[in-house]
Amino acid sequence: MLMLPVVAQEASGKGEGAQVSVPGTAEISLAPTKVDVKPVARDEEIRERLQNVLEATEWFTAPEVRVEEGVVFLDGMATTEELKKWASDLARNTQDVVAVANRMEVAESSIWDLAPAWSGLSKLWREFIRAMPFLLFGLLILAVSVGGSMLATRKTRVLLRSRVQAKLLRNVIAYGAGVFVLLFGTYIVLRVSGLTQLALTVVGGTGLIGLAVGIAFRDITENFLASVFLSIQRPFETGDLVQISGVTGYVQQLNIRTTILVTLDGNLAQIPNATVYKNNLLNFTTNSNRREDFDVGIGYDDSINEAQEIALKVLTDHPAVLNRPEPLVLAESLGKATVNLRIYFWVNGREHSWLKVRSSLIRLVKCAYQKQGISMPDEAREVVFPQGVPVTMLAGTSAVEPAATPGNASPADSTNAELEVVSTKAEAGFSSEASVIEEQGRQAQPLQEGENLLPEK
Secondary structure, eight states, X not given: OTTHHHHHHHHHOTTOXXXXXXXXXXXXXXXXXXXXXXXXXXXXXXXXXXXXXXXXXXXXXXXXXXXXXTEEEEEEEESSHHHHHHHHHHHHTSTTXXXXXXXXXXXXXXXXXXXXXXXXXXXXXXXXXXXHHHHHHHHHHHHHHHHHHHHHHHHHHHHHTTTOOOHHHHHHHHHHHHHHHHHHHXXXXXXXXXXXXXXXXHHHHHHHHHHHHHHHXXXXXXXXXXXXXXXXXXXXXXXXXXXXXXXXXXXXXXXXXXXXXXXXXXXXXXXXXXXXXXXXXEETTTSSEEEEEEEEEEOXXXXXXXXXHHHXXXXXXXXXXXXXXXXXXXXXXXXXXXXXXXXXXXXXXTTBOHHHHXXXXXXXXXXXXXXXXXXXXXXXXXXXXXXXXOOOOOTTOOOOOOOOBTTBOOHHHHHHHHHHOSSOTTTXXXXXXXXXXXXXXXXXXXXXXXXXXXOOO
């Protein structure tokens, strides 16, 4: 079959190599630009030459060639339009052919003819075999990229362990290095496969995808970035007592989305990290000393100096109140029926509970005032008579003071007993309840979700 184009070339004459044209549907060839008056080849020679070529190909059924005055008439049957056009081009390129009249018929293929399907499958198989080296090389590069990505992630994490304290930031940088290595390997695979434009699209589209995801999931991205910044700055540690957006509690966990607190009443509070980062945050554990205060009102007839000295003595004698910074008893304001004093004191928040200490001080100050005769009038019920109230004794009656019985102690004795008790059974000592609250928080189910970004104490 390979000799057919050569035969057609030899028939063209004078070294002008005629090439087979692209198949078409023309039945009669175009008129030649030049017709020889005295042709060199005779009609019989042209017919014999074309007849031998068509029969040698075995592509045609009953081919018949007839030549008259340089005009070639082709008859028979071709299997496809391409072969019919090929016969026309062969005759037209033959020496001294003036025109070609192709009257061949194209055989209709059967519906059960699977030759085109087999031809397509064969073509796909050849293309697959041809692409096998690129496929194997691409898989090798991809496997090396995955391994390099895992190795880069591990090595980066180890390298940053002593340089970056924030665990989340170390993970973000390490995973970023791994993704960079993986994208570089993918780019090489696409370039080797000839998909340069797709490789550039993947590399350039990574940033666009990140931007689109950031816009679509703005709240999630904001909380994630806030968790990164919080793990870097570390304004609190696990177990610290903090106040965030009006919520006071012990820090139990900081994950990539929320900060979990155990409130003073034992409830779990989950606050989004973006809220934690953008709002005011009070950390009561950073400085162990904490100042507390409470108000007390005394009567206008009582001495303010004496009331201040009595309250100050209670503060200085209390075992849980710190001497430095020193406690203060200040006159706050003049009320409708009382002179209001504000009492300030400092407590070590890590060792003592300020709620218990505050309760103890209020009780002790009240007992001290009662013992020293300092009145604490209630402005809603007490009426003061500056000139006194006249009392008329009825005849036959006498004021007899009730005798104190062993089972009924006098008010003075009760006051002295209360002053000797610094912490009552109801106050349960002054120790902090932080450990108990933290233990309750660890038993809560939400604490098992996610990874704590804060180091354990």
